[in-house]
Amino acid sequence: MASSGNDIPLSSSDQTPTSSPIQSWSENYGVTLQQLTGRRAPFPTLQSFSAAQTRRGEWVLFGGRTNGLHNFPEASQSDNGKTAFPPAYQNERVWVYDPQRDRSWSKPLSKSGLSAGKQLSLSTTNAEDLQQGDVLFHVGGYVYDKANDSFQTRNRLSAIDLSALSAWVKGKTKQLPGNAVLSTAGKPMQVNGQDTHYFAVTGGDLLAGENSNQAQLIFGQDFQTGYGDEATTVQIYTQQVRNFTIHYDRDQRKLGYTNNGVSDPNQSKYNRRDGNVVTQLSLNQKQQIKQQGEAIGGVFYGGAGVYTVPAQIDLITGQPTMANPDDAATFRQGINQYTAANVGLFSRQENSQTNLVFGGISALTLDPNGDPFFNSENPYPFTSQIAAIKRNAKGEWSQSIPGSYPALSTASGEPLTFGASSAFIPLAKGQDPRVRYLADGVVDLDRLRRRSDPGESVLIGYAVGGIKSQLADDFNDPTTYGSTNWTQASGEIFKVMITPN
Numbered sequence: 446m447a448s449s450g451n452d453i454p455l456s457s458s459d460q461t462p463t464s465s466p467i468q469s470w471s472e473n474y475g476v477t478l479q480q481l482t483g484r485r486a487p488f489p490t491l492q493s494f495s496a497a498q499t500r501r502g503e504w505v506l507f508g509g510r511t512n513g514l515h516n517f518p519e520a521s522q523s524d525n526g527k528t529a530f531p532p533a534y535q536n537e538r539v540w541v542y543d544p545q546r547d548r549s550w551s552k553p554l555s556k557s558g559l560s561a562g563k564q565l566s567l568s569t570t571n572a573e574d575l576q577q578g579d580v581l582f583h584v585g586g587y588v589y590d591k592a593n594d595s596f597q598t599r600n601r602l603s604a605i606d607l608s609a610l611s612a613w614v615k616g617k618t619k620q621l622p623g624n625a626v627l628s629t630a631g632k633p634m635q636v637n638g639q640d641t642h643y644f645a646v647t648g649g650d651l652l653a654g655e656n657s658n659q660a661q662l663i664f665g666q667d668f669q670t671g672y673g674d675e676a677t678t679v680q681i682y683t684q685q686v687r688n689f690t691i692h693y694d695r696d697q698r699k700l701g702y703t704n705n706g707v708s709d710p711n712q713s714k715y716n717r718r719d720g721n722v723v724t725q726l727s728l729n730q731k732q733q734i735k736q737q738g739e740a741i742g743g744v745f746y747g748g749a750g751v752y753t754v755p756a757q758i759d760l761i762t763g764q765p766t767m768a769n770p771d772d773a774a775t776f777r778q779g780i781n782q783y784t785a786a787n788v789g790l791f792s793r794q795e796n797s798q799t800n801l802v803f804g805g806i807s808a809l810t811l812d813p814n815g816d817p818f819f820n821s822e823n824p825y826p827f828t829s830q831i832a833a834i835k836r837n838a839k840g841e842w843s844q845s846i847p848g849s850y851p852a853l854s855t856a857s858g859e860p861l862t863f864g865a866s867s868a869f870i871p872l873a874k875g876q877d878p879r880v881r882y883l884a885d886g887v888v889d890l891d892r893l894r895r896r897s898d899p900g901e902s903v904l905i906g907y908a909v910g911g912i913k914s915q916l917a918d919d920f921n922d923p924t925t926y927g928s929t930n931w932t933q934a935s936g937e938i939f940k941v942m943i944t945p946n
Contacts, residue, residue: 453779453817455808458750461770464779464809467817470847473946474894476801476831478850478908481938486549489540490934491910492866493570493784497581499607502873504909505614506540507554508569508586513912513932514865515672526596526671530570532589537568541614544907544938545876550615557613558620563628565590566601571719571784571866573651575660575885581605582660582691585646587668596671600642603628604693604700627693627700636710639681641667643704646683648784650722652738653885654688655760659705662687663738663758663765664717682718684710688763706763714767717743717752719784723800724884725757725836726791734793736760736884741800741834742782751808751825753777755834755842776842779809779817781832783825786869786908788941789887796838798887803908803941804829804850804864811846827862827914827932850939859915863935867911872904880905894945902942911935 452463494509512534540551554564569586576582583603589596609625612618631643649665663686669679688705720743729735738758746752754775756767768775785805791798807828812818829850835843850863872880879896880903881889888905897903913935 453809455753455779456750458747459808460746460750460753461777463777464753465777465842465844467779467809468843468845470833470845472799472833472847474890475944475946476833476847477902477942477944478803478831478848478939479942480851480853481907481940484547484938486542486547487551488542488549488936488938489536489538489551489910490936491536492912492934494536494868494910495572495574495581495583496868496870496909497574497576497605497607498870498873499611500579502543502545502876503611504540504542504544504870505581505607505611506542506910507536507538507567508572509536509910510534510570511536511934513914513934517673524671524673525594526589526673529672530587530589530596532591535568535570535589537564539567539610539614541611552614559626561592562601563603563626566599566603566628567605567626569599569647571647572599573646573649573662573665575651575653577653579607580693580695581607582651584644584651584662585649585665587647596668598645598647598667598669600631600645601628602631602644602691602700602702604691604695606695624695624698627695627698629700629702631702632704634707636681636683636685637712641681641683643687643689645669648718649683650740652722652724652758652760654763655736656690658691658693659760660689660691661738661758661760661763662689663722664715664720664740664743666718682712682716684712684715686758686763686765708764715756715765716746717756719744720752720782721784721787721800721802722758723787723789724887725789725800726798726884726887727836728793728796734883739800740765741778741802744782751782753779753782753808778834778844780830780844780846781805781807781828783807784866785864785911786867787886788869788871788906790890790943791883791887792890794891797836799833799835801847802832802834803867803869803939804831804862804911806865807832827865827912827916829862829864855915862914862916863911863937863939864908865912865914867935868909869906869941870909871906877904879903888943893943897945899945902944904940905943906941908939908941910937913937
């Protein structure tokens with residue numbers, strides 16, 4: 446597309462009244478998504494799920510939901526949230542998939558030997574995950590508890606031995622060993638005078654801190670009730686970062702944590718959930734790589750709009766900061782604000798990082814002519830466009846759209862969008878010497894370009910699952926955007942390819 450040149454109007458509900466211009470894609474590499482075809486192994490349709498990878502490169506998938514976008518019941522409807530989140534679509538199976546051999550296995554958690562509480566923790570939607578080696582640290586998530594006939598946000602930090610979980614799913618062990626899944630509860634606390642718990646967070650993110658065993662639990666919410674009945678709903682946005690150290694000893698079957706500090710909640714800046722929080726790399730004055738967290742997008746500003754100004758998170762102190770949204774020089778993100786598969790590309794040579802967000806939900810989309818098109822915040826539209834959010838060596842930000850998902854359609858010919866609530870799974874370590882990850886979710890772009898020929902496409906990972914949404918034939922008719930009658934969970938796998946020019 447051509448550069449939009451000027452600021453682009455947004456909804457009055459959004460954090461800023463305008464978006465920064467959408468620039469033409471001018472990087473010296475291309476980005477494409479390719480549908481992984483020819484698969485024969487069973488594969489789940491999942492969205493808002495947890496995904497990890499064993500040392501052998503096998504994917505481990507659990508939690509999430511098997512239907513599309515949740516329903517929006519009438520405010521007066523009181524069924525404890527079951528209309529919004531039908532319990533039948535809560536995923537209570539663990540899947541293992543080998544992408545190299547196209548083989549899959551699955552088992553219900555009910556046969557794992559895990560306690561009822563641990564089974565709930567592994568059945569959650571929109572949990573926060575951080576993989577460290579062969580262990581996945583898993584926090585919170587929203588879940589229906591059949592025993593109590595109620596919904597909750599789980600107040601748990603779990604440590605999951607991925608190889609042990611995979612071995613059980615594949616039938617190598619009848620039950621999980623006692624130390625395969627360890628769990629600990631978070632302490633009670635308050636946010637803005639409301640009672641909550643340390644790990645009771647859904648729709649946030651979990652990043653590694655810079656210190657050993659340190660983690661940052663970033664933004665999100667504690668939804669304590671069923672969804673839809675406004676008279677009884679208890680919804681607490683954390684509006685903060687929770688900085689903690691994990692104490693994990695698999696052999697001793699011990700898991701605990703130490704709170705290092707909690708940032709002050711700020712409603713106008715950090716009332717964020719369901720965005721994308723990435724690890725952002727840059728060079729310090731000694732030309733050493735430093736890390737920080739970067740929250741790009743998220744909802745809901747003022748209860749209805751999207752966040753457009755990125756927030757930075759210090760990965761040592763856990764303190765967030767944000768540029769002044771009223772400053773005309775501040776970057777304002779207009780595209781792909783909602784949770785979706787994403788990956789970063791860092792260049793030491795240029796001291797820049799580009800964060801790619803694959804589809805999702807967006808305040809701005811492109812019309813058939815390739816021009817930015819604003820629909821409405823009620824609802825924001827699903828999109829297949831790829832957003833590229835870049836920070837250069839001067840610390841300046843820009844946004845562009847380098848491509849989109851492949852054009853796929855329903856059996857009746859209606860086009861589909863992909864990406865919302867999907868997961869990015871990186872290429873397994875050692876599969877391709879051209880692909881190296883410098884940090885969680887950040888590829889060494891210089892190495893990839895140096896070891897690849899111009900025009901040679903390189904697989905760096907996969908965009909998996911999420912919500913697929915059917916669009917109307919008339920682009921300007923938003924009647925199907927965001928409608929649960931037109932959305933489903935996706936079982937698609939797309940290869941993420943980088944092609945140096």
